[in-house]
Amino acid sequence: MRYSSQVKPISYLKANAAEVLSHLSDQREPLIITQNGEAKAVLQDIASFEETQETLALLKILALGNQDVAAGKIKPVADVVARLRAKKASN
Template sequence: MPISYLKSHIAEIARDLSESREPLPINQNGETKFVIMDVKSYEEQEETLALLKILALGNREIEQGKFRDTEDVFAELDEQ
Protein backbone atom coordinates (compact mmCIF):
# COMPACT_ATOMS: atom_id res chain seq x y z
CA MET A 1 0.00 0.00 0.00
CA PRO A 2 1.51 3.38 -0.93
CA ILE A 3 2.21 5.94 1.77
CA SER A 4 -0.15 8.41 0.07
CA TYR A 5 -3.03 5.99 0.72
CA LEU A 6 -2.08 5.85 4.39
CA LYS A 7 -2.15 9.64 4.63
CA SER A 8 -5.58 9.97 3.05
CA HIS A 9 -7.30 6.97 4.69
CA ILE A 10 -5.81 6.82 8.19
CA ALA A 11 -9.16 6.55 10.04
CA GLU A 12 -10.30 3.66 7.87
CA ILE A 13 -6.93 1.93 8.15
CA ALA A 14 -6.91 2.32 11.94
CA ARG A 15 -10.35 0.71 12.16
CA ASP A 16 -9.36 -2.14 9.85
CA LEU A 17 -6.14 -2.80 11.78
CA SER A 18 -8.05 -2.94 15.07
CA GLU A 19 -10.51 -5.42 13.62
CA SER A 20 -8.19 -7.64 11.59
CA ARG A 21 -5.11 -7.39 13.84
CA GLU A 22 -3.02 -7.99 10.69
CA PRO A 23 0.07 -5.84 10.08
CA LEU A 24 -0.07 -3.54 7.06
CA PRO A 25 3.03 -3.02 4.91
CA ILE A 26 3.50 0.52 3.55
CA ASN A 27 5.40 1.06 0.32
CA GLN A 28 7.45 4.04 -0.74
CA ASN A 29 8.83 4.18 -4.28
CA GLY A 30 7.79 0.57 -4.85
CA GLU A 31 9.60 -0.78 -1.77
CA THR A 32 8.12 -1.77 1.56
CA LYS A 33 9.51 0.79 4.01
CA PHE A 34 7.20 0.50 7.03
CA VAL A 35 4.80 -1.90 8.66
CA ILE A 36 2.01 -0.58 10.83
CA MET A 37 0.00 -2.59 13.33
CA ASP A 38 -2.51 -2.05 16.10
CA VAL A 39 -1.23 -1.47 19.63
CA LYS A 40 -2.55 -4.73 21.06
CA SER A 41 -0.74 -6.76 18.38
CA TYR A 42 2.43 -4.77 19.00
CA GLU A 43 2.25 -5.39 22.76
CA GLU A 44 1.68 -9.12 22.21
CA GLN A 45 4.65 -9.21 19.84
CA GLU A 46 6.83 -7.48 22.44
CA GLU A 47 5.77 -10.04 25.08
CA THR A 48 6.57 -12.88 22.70
CA LEU A 49 10.01 -11.43 21.96
CA ALA A 50 10.71 -11.04 25.67
CA LEU A 51 9.82 -14.70 26.27
CA LEU A 52 12.04 -15.79 23.38
CA LYS A 53 14.92 -13.79 24.86
CA ILE A 54 14.42 -15.51 28.22
CA LEU A 55 14.41 -18.92 26.52
CA ALA A 56 17.59 -18.07 24.59
CA LEU A 57 19.27 -16.93 27.81
CA GLY A 58 18.24 -20.16 29.54
CA ASN A 59 19.58 -22.25 26.67
CA ARG A 60 22.86 -20.35 26.75
CA GLU A 61 23.20 -20.95 30.48
CA ILE A 62 22.53 -24.67 29.99
CA GLU A 63 25.21 -24.81 27.28
CA GLN A 64 27.64 -23.13 29.71
CA GLY A 65 26.82 -25.66 32.41
CA LYS A 66 25.10 -23.09 34.63
CA PHE A 67 22.27 -25.29 35.87
CA ARG A 68 21.35 -27.72 38.61
CA ASP A 69 19.71 -31.11 38.28
CA THR A 70 16.05 -31.15 39.24
CA GLU A 71 16.66 -33.96 41.70
CA ASP A 72 19.13 -31.76 43.60
CA VAL A 73 16.73 -28.82 43.66
CA PHE A 74 13.82 -30.94 44.91
CA ALA A 75 16.01 -32.67 47.49
CA GLU A 76 17.09 -29.27 48.79
CA LEU A 77 13.47 -28.12 48.96
CA ASP A 78 12.48 -31.26 50.88
CA GLU A 79 15.19 -30.52 53.46
CA GLN A 80 13.73 -27.12 54.21
Protein backbone atom coordinates in the same frame (compact mmCIF):
# COMPACT_ATOMS: atom_id res chain seq x y z
CA MET B 1 -0.63 -15.22 5.76
CA ARG B 2 -0.16 -13.41 2.49
CA TYR B 3 1.02 -9.86 2.89
CA SER B 4 0.59 -8.92 -0.77
CA SER B 5 -3.01 -7.85 -0.16
CA GLN B 6 -1.90 -5.73 2.78
CA VAL B 7 0.41 -3.37 0.88
CA LYS B 8 -0.58 0.27 0.51
CA PRO B 9 1.30 3.40 -0.58
CA ILE B 10 1.97 6.12 1.94
CA SER B 11 -0.49 8.36 0.09
CA TYR B 12 -3.26 5.87 0.96
CA LEU B 13 -2.27 6.05 4.62
CA LYS B 14 -2.30 9.85 4.55
CA ALA B 15 -5.74 9.97 2.94
CA ASN B 16 -7.33 7.19 4.98
CA ALA B 17 -5.60 7.21 8.37
CA ALA B 18 -8.74 6.71 10.48
CA GLU B 19 -9.99 3.88 8.24
CA VAL B 20 -6.55 2.23 8.29
CA LEU B 21 -6.42 2.33 12.08
CA SER B 22 -9.92 0.89 12.34
CA HIS B 23 -9.04 -1.89 9.89
CA LEU B 24 -5.84 -2.70 11.79
CA SER B 25 -7.77 -2.97 15.03
CA ASP B 26 -10.58 -5.07 13.55
CA GLN B 27 -8.59 -7.42 11.33
CA ARG B 28 -5.37 -7.63 13.38
CA GLU B 29 -3.35 -7.98 10.19
CA PRO B 30 -0.25 -5.87 9.58
CA LEU B 31 -0.22 -3.29 6.82
CA ILE B 32 2.90 -2.70 4.75
CA ILE B 33 3.41 0.92 3.73
CA THR B 34 5.39 1.71 0.60
CA GLN B 35 7.14 4.88 -0.45
CA ASN B 36 8.29 5.31 -4.04
CA GLY B 37 7.38 1.67 -4.66
CA GLU B 38 9.56 0.29 -1.86
CA ALA B 39 8.34 -1.22 1.40
CA LYS B 40 9.26 1.25 4.14
CA ALA B 41 7.18 0.43 7.21
CA VAL B 42 4.82 -2.06 8.78
CA LEU B 43 1.81 -0.91 10.79
CA GLN B 44 0.06 -3.18 13.24
CA ASP B 45 -2.54 -2.82 15.95
CA ILE B 46 -1.34 -2.34 19.51
CA ALA B 47 -2.63 -5.70 20.78
CA SER B 48 -0.66 -7.55 18.09
CA PHE B 49 2.41 -5.45 18.86
CA GLU B 50 2.18 -6.26 22.57
CA GLU B 51 1.76 -9.97 21.83
CA THR B 52 4.81 -9.85 19.57
CA GLN B 53 6.87 -8.16 22.26
CA GLU B 54 5.79 -10.74 24.87
CA THR B 55 6.67 -13.55 22.47
CA LEU B 56 10.09 -12.05 21.81
CA ALA B 57 10.71 -11.72 25.55
CA LEU B 58 9.84 -15.39 26.09
CA LEU B 59 12.08 -16.42 23.21
CA LYS B 60 14.92 -14.41 24.72
CA ILE B 61 14.43 -16.15 28.08
CA LEU B 62 14.53 -19.52 26.32
CA ALA B 63 17.68 -18.55 24.42
CA LEU B 64 19.37 -17.44 27.64
CA GLY B 65 18.36 -20.73 29.26
CA ASN B 66 19.82 -22.67 26.36
CA GLN B 67 23.07 -20.70 26.70
CA ASP B 68 23.21 -21.58 30.40
CA VAL B 69 22.65 -25.27 29.61
CA ALA B 70 25.38 -25.19 26.95
CA ALA B 71 27.74 -23.49 29.42
CA GLY B 72 27.00 -26.13 32.06
CA LYS B 73 25.30 -23.67 34.39
CA ILE B 74 22.70 -26.15 35.55
CA LYS B 75 21.70 -27.71 38.87
CA PRO B 76 19.61 -30.77 39.62
CA VAL B 77 15.99 -29.82 40.27
CA ALA B 78 16.06 -31.65 43.62
CA ASP B 79 18.83 -29.31 44.82
CA VAL B 80 16.91 -26.23 43.74
CA VAL B 81 13.69 -27.43 45.40
CA ALA B 82 15.54 -28.23 48.63
CA ARG B 83 17.12 -24.77 48.64
CA LEU B 84 13.76 -23.07 48.05
CA ARG B 85 12.10 -25.09 50.80
CA ALA B 86 14.90 -24.26 53.21
CA LYS B 87 14.61 -20.58 52.33
CA LYS B 88 10.83 -20.65 52.82
CA ALA B 89 11.20 -22.41 56.17
CA SER B 90 13.62 -19.76 57.42
CA ASN B 91 11.16 -16.93 56.67
